[in-house]
Amino acid sequence: MNASMKHPEENVRPSRCGRVLPVIFLLVSLAGCRMAVRVERDEALQASGEQLAEGKTLYELHCETCHDLYEPADFTYNEWHVAMRKYGPRTEASHQDLHAILRYLIRASENGDPLETAP
Numbered sequence: 001m002n003a004s005m006k007h008p009e010e011n012v013r014p015s016r017c018g019r020v021l022p023v024i025f026l027l028v029s030l031a032g033c034r035m036a037v038r039v040e041r042d043e044a045l046q047a048s049g050e051q052l053a054e055g056k057t058l059y060e061l062h063c064e065t066c067h068d069l070y071e072p073a074d075f076t077y078n079e080w081h082v083a084m085r086k087y088g089p090r091t092e093a094s095h096q097d098l099h100a101i102l103r104y105l106i107r108a109s110e111n112g113d114p115l116e117t118a119p
């Protein structure tokens with residue numbers, strides 16, 4: 001009845017969650033950082049012909065095992081990031097290889113595929 005007489009500290013029970021949750025959150029975000037491949041637009045647009053050729057070769061090597069290759073122009077910058085997050089880990093490609101693939105896909109999607117041979 002007379003709740004105001006209660007000592008305020010009584011309501012504040014020390015919780016284990018306060019200590020455990022931040023640690024879990026930290027581990028999850030560290031794992032996320034390690035996994036997610038990200039390529040800035042500028043990096044893709046400034047990539048050398050050699051880097052793009054490498055990315056294309058790796059794309060053909062790693063991404064054609066389950067389905068035909070998708071055209072770079074069929075997906076946007078953001079969509080390629082999403083697809084990479086989804087399917088990159090399903091390949092045996094290293095993080096570095098996935099980065100090179102994504103760099104090629106974004107360059108080809110945004111600014112035309114410099115490696116596409118005219119029909």
Ligand code: HEC
Nearest residue numbers: 062063064065066067070075083084086087088090091101
């Ligand atoms: C282990 C099998 C597998 C591998 C390897 C794979 N994919 Fe896929 N991918 C799928 C499946 C399943 C779908 C769904 C529909 C389909 O078959 O096209 C898909 C669909 C896609 C799509 C269409 C959009 C979407 O989300 O459905 C894109 C883009 C794509 N993959 C990109 C890639 C890229 C880039 C790579 C290489 C890094 C890759 N995939 C490697 C299985 C795979």
